[in-house]
Every structure is written in C-alpha cells, then in structure tokens.
Amino acid sequence: MVNCKNVCREIEEANHGEALTASTMEHLAGCGHCHRFYDERRKLRQLVASLEPVAAPADFDMRVRSRLAGSQSGARAGSLFANFTLGWPTLALASLVLVIGVTLALKVLNSPGSNNIAVQDESKSAVQPPKQEPPISVSDELVTNAGSRAGEHEASRNIQRPKQPKKRSQLSSVASLRNGRRLATQEFSSSATPVVKKEEALASIESSPVFQIEASPQPLRLSLDYSSGVSRTISVPSLSFGSERVLTGNGSLVKSSSKGSW
Amino acid sequence: MDTLSSIDELSFPVALRQEVIADSTSDHALLEATRTGDEDAFAELVSRYRNQITSYIYRMTNDYDGAVDLAQETFVRLYRAVDRYQSNYAFSTYIYRIATNLAISELRKRKRRRLVSLTGFFQAHDGRESCELDPADERPLQDSELVAIERRTAVQRAISTLPEKYRAPLILRDVEGRSYEEIARILQTSEGTVKSRISRARDFLREKMRAYL
Numbered sequence: 290m291v292n293c294k295n296v297c298r299e300i301e302e303a304n305h306g307e308a309l310t311a312s313t314m315e316h317l318a319g320c321g322h323c324h325r326f327y328d329e330r331r332k333l334r335q336l337v338a339s340l341e342p343v344a345a346p347a348d349f350d351m352r353v354r355s356r357l358a359g360s361q362s363g364a365r366a367g368s369l370f371a372n373f374t375l376g377w378p379t380l381a382l383a384s385l386v387l388v389i390g391v392t393l394a395l396k397v398l399n400s401p402g403s404n405n406i407a408v409q410d411e412s413k414s415a416v417q418p419p420k421q422e423p424p425i426s427v428s429d430e431l432v433t434n435a436g437s438r439a440g441e442h443e444a445s446r447n448i449q450r451p452k453q454p455k456k457r458s459q460l461s462s463v464a465s466l467r468n469g470r471r472l473a474t475q476e477f478s479s480s481a482t483p484v485v486k487k488e489e490a491l492a493s494i495e496s497s498p499v500f501q502i503e504a505s506p507q508p509l510r511l512s513l514d515y516s517s518g519v520s521r522t523i524s525v526p527s528l529s530f531g532s533e534r535v536l537t538g539n540g541s542l543v544k545s546s547s548k549g550s551w
Numbered sequence: 552m553d554t555l556s557s558i559d560e561l562s563f564p565v566a567l568r569q570e571v572i573a574d575s576t577s578d579h580a581l582l583e584a585t586r587t588g589d590e591d592a593f594a595e596l597v598s599r600y601r602n603q604i605t606s607y608i609y610r611m612t613n614d615y616d617g618a619v620d621l622a623q624e625t626f627v628r629l630y631r632a633v634d635r636y637q638s639n640y641a642f643s644t645y646i647y648r649i650a651t652n653l654a655i656s657e658l659r660k661r662k663r664r665r666l667v668s669l670t671g672f673f674q675a676h677d678g679r680e681s682c683e684l685d686p687a688d689e690r691p692l693q694d695s696e697l698v699a700i701e702r703r704t705a706v707q708r709a710i711s712t713l714p715e716k717y718r719a720p721l722i723l724r725d726v727e728g729r730s731y732e733e734i735a736r737i738l739q740t741s742e743g744t745v746k747s748r749i750s751r752a753r754d755f756l757r758e759k760m761r762a763y764l
C-alpha cells in the first residue's frame with residue numbers, strides 16, 4: 290500500500306537520478322507534502338553531487354614511494370626498541386628492579402663473611418723507628434722446652450716470628466663483620482716476615498732468659514672505607530706480648546701466659 | 552569436421568579473452584601482485600585510487616593539504632597491511648575504510664586540539680546555528696560560473712559542519728555514489744543505520760542550505 294511514509298522512504302533511498310515507481314509518482318501528484326519533500330531532496334542531492342572531485346597532486350606517487358621508503362627504514366632502525374615504550378608499566382618495572390637490586394646489595398653488604406673491605410692504614414706515613422720495648426720475660430718452661438728441643442731440629446729450621454713489618458703500606462688489612470661484630474685483621478702474608486734464626490734465639494736465651502721483641506708503641510689505626518661512602522676509623526692499642534706460643538715437638542701448643550695478656 | 556588451417560584459428564572466444572584480461576588487471580590481482588613484491592602493481596593501484604581517496608578525504612576534512620597527506624597515509628597503510636587483506640569484499644571497500652578511519656581520526660584530533668579556525672570565531676557556541684564568516688557580497692554576479700562556485704563552496708562548508716557520524720555516509724552516498732551495502736561495509740555498520748544516518752544528514756543539510764533550495 291502506498292502511503293506518505295513509504296513514498297518518502299523510496300525517495301530517500303533511491304539512487305540519484307533514478308526514476309521512481311509509477312505508484313509513487315501517482316502519489317506525489319496528489320500529495321503536496323510528499324511532493325515538497327521530493328523537490329527538496331532532489332535539489333539537495335543535485336547540490337551535493339555538484340561538488341567536483343578534487344585531484345591529487347602530480348607528485349602524489351613519488352610522495353607515497355618516499356614515505357614508504359622512509360617508514361621502512363624507520364622500522365628497521367627502530368626494530369631494536371620496537372617493544373620498548375616508556376610508560377607506566379616500564380617505569381614500574383624499572384622501579385621494582387631498582388628496589389630489588391638495592392635490597393640485594395644491602396643484604397650482601399651486611400652478610401657476615403662476605404664483607405671484605407680494604408683497610409687503609411693511616412699511620413703508614415708516620416713510620417716510627419723501632420723502639421725498644423720493655424723486655425718480655427719468657428717463662429722457664431718455655432725456655433726449657435726451647436732449649437731441649439733445639440738440638441733435635443735441623444740447623445736450618447728457623448723460628449719465624451713477626452718482628453716488625455718493614456713497611457706498613459705493604460700490608461693488606463682486612464675488616465670483616467662476623468656475628469654482627471666488625472673485626473679488623475691484619476694480614477702479613479704479603480710482607481716479608483722477619484726471621485729470628487734458631488742460633489740467634491738460642492744465643493739470646495743462653496745469655497739471658499729474656500729477649501726483646503721490637504714493636505711499635507704507636508696504636509694501630511685502621512680506617513675502614515665502605516663502598517657506600519661511609520668510613521670508620523678503628524684504633525687498635527699497642528699490644529703487650531706477655532706470652533708466646535711455641536710449637537713443641539709433638540705439635541701441641543705450649544702456652545705460657547702472664548697477667549693481662551691475651 | 553572443420554580442420555584448422557593455421558594456428559591463428561585456434562583462439563579463445565572473445566568474451567573469455569576479455570574476462571582473462573580484466574581479471575589480470577583487477578584490483579585483487581594487483582593487490583596479490585603487490586603482496587609478492589611487485590612495485591608496479593602497487594603503483595597501478597595508487598594511480599587508480601589516488602584521486603578518489605584524496606577527494607573523499609578532502610570532502611571529509613575540508614582541508615586539501617591535510618587530505619593529500621592522509622591519502623598518502625592511506626596507501627602507506629594499505630601497503631603495510633597488504634598481507635592482511637582478505638578478498639571477501641571489493642578492494643574499494645577496503646581502501647575507503649582505511650581512508651574513512653584516518654579522516655575520522657583526524658577530525659577527532661582537531662576536536663581535541665580545539666584548532667582555532669577563522670570561521671570558528673563566527674560560529675555559535677551552542678552548536679545550534681552556525682553563522683559562518685560569509686560577508687555579503689554586494690557586487691553583481693558576473694556570470695553563472697561564479698554562482699556555481701559560490702554554491703559549491705556553501706555546500707562544502709555545510710558538509711564540513713556536519714557531525715562526523717553523519718558526514719561520512721552522506722559523502723559516500725551523495726558525493727561518491729556508493730551503494731548502501733558498500734557504505735555499510737566501509738563504515739562497518741548495518742544498512743539500516745546507514746540509511747538512518749544519511750536521512751538525518753540530509754535533514755541537517757537542508758536546514759543549512761535552505762537559501763539555495
């Protein structure tokens with residue numbers, strides 16, 4: 290059935306310049322509203338269709354080619370970082386990695402046994418000449434043992450004892466934290482060890498039961514320089530050797546101690 | 552039984568030969584050749600559609616330089632995505648879809664940037680009625696050509712004031728002459744929606760072009 294709604298729909302959907310059906314044309318002849326609608330739509334479509342097509346510029350193809358070449362070279366250059374975008378996820382991931390790294394670093398620094406920090410001896414510049422220490426008395430037992438064992442050993446055997454380091458700068462000092470306490474140890478392995486020969490020792494023992502050990506009265510100051518920029522100075526007072534350790538023949542340690550010694 | 556006197560008599564029917572020739576130069580064939588690296592086939596596609604795409608985007612954006620730029624971008628994207636092309640629909644549908652998406656994206660960018668145009672100063676802020684910068688020309692019209700130019704300018708200006716969802720289907724239908732079915736495929740919507748939007752767009756346009764109707 291032809292009514293105004295159907296006629297308007299047909300007018301609306303018809304192609305430009307397309308003839309309408311006979312029934313619609315008949316309706317248009319008798320319906321002023323639909324006829325006005327038809328005229329307006331026809332003129333409007335004529336107006337819109339009057340827009341002339343716009344031509345692309347003459348160098349359009351060349352521009353497309355250069356653009357393609359540019360995009361391909363750009364894609365090759367950026368292929369390494371194609372998946373990298375500096376956004377919130379990236380920043381969050383970087384922050385997480387940083388926190389984990391700092392935590393691990395702190396844990397490693399605070400773990401016992403693994404915190405070896407080179408220690409610089411500040412007193413190396415003020416090397417004092419060896420000063421005579423008060424004589425250290427050696428107990429009779431030690432002397433007796435030393436004397437009795439002396440003939441049993443070969444003549445070339447030496448009693449090695451750290452007399453005094455030649456240069457403190459040559460010493461490598463190590464500080465470590467064990468069981469929560471920081472210990473400073475001084476390693477003499479890299480320096481030449483002073484040697485007291487057996488004959489000299491025996492001679493000194495024979496002449497007097499007391500022999501002297503040269504030691505510096507200066508307190509040993511160790512400066513611990515942490516890698517984190519924190520430094521600490523440890524002052525080790527001069528030691529009084531009130532006892533000596535001597536290896537007996539069976540390898541057991543014979544200790545002779547006096548008051549106030551280790 | 553007829554016997555062949557020469558090799559020339561062994562020929563295909565004319566209709567079949569034309570079909571083969573047409574198929575070898577169809578858009579699909581050119582795109583397949585482009586997919587295999589044939590640069591000349593792609594150049595042929597560009598030369599076929601460059602004016603159509605440029606004109607369509609110009610109607611959408613009302614900016615010639617921008618339209619040329621977007622048309623080039625359309626072909627660049629076509630080239631990059633040539634492997635993803637499916638030959639279910641016409642090639643023109645495919646390339647018009649790319650161009651439409653680029654044009655709408657550009658229109659939305661402009662809206663976000665709130666580009667200040669000279670005509671924008673004279674538009675009403677409530678969006679109800681626009682009073683474009685169109686000072687009255689008191690001089691007598693020279694000839695019908697000037698009238699036609701003025702009319703086309705007014706039409707283009709009126710189209711450019713349409714909302715984007717009405718603009719694209721109206722241009723595709725009344726300027727480009729596409730069918731409802733193809734417009735629906737280009738815009739990825741239903742035919743009913745396309746018809747409704749075109750009708751609404753014409754109503755808008757009628758109000759703006761009342762003086763010329």
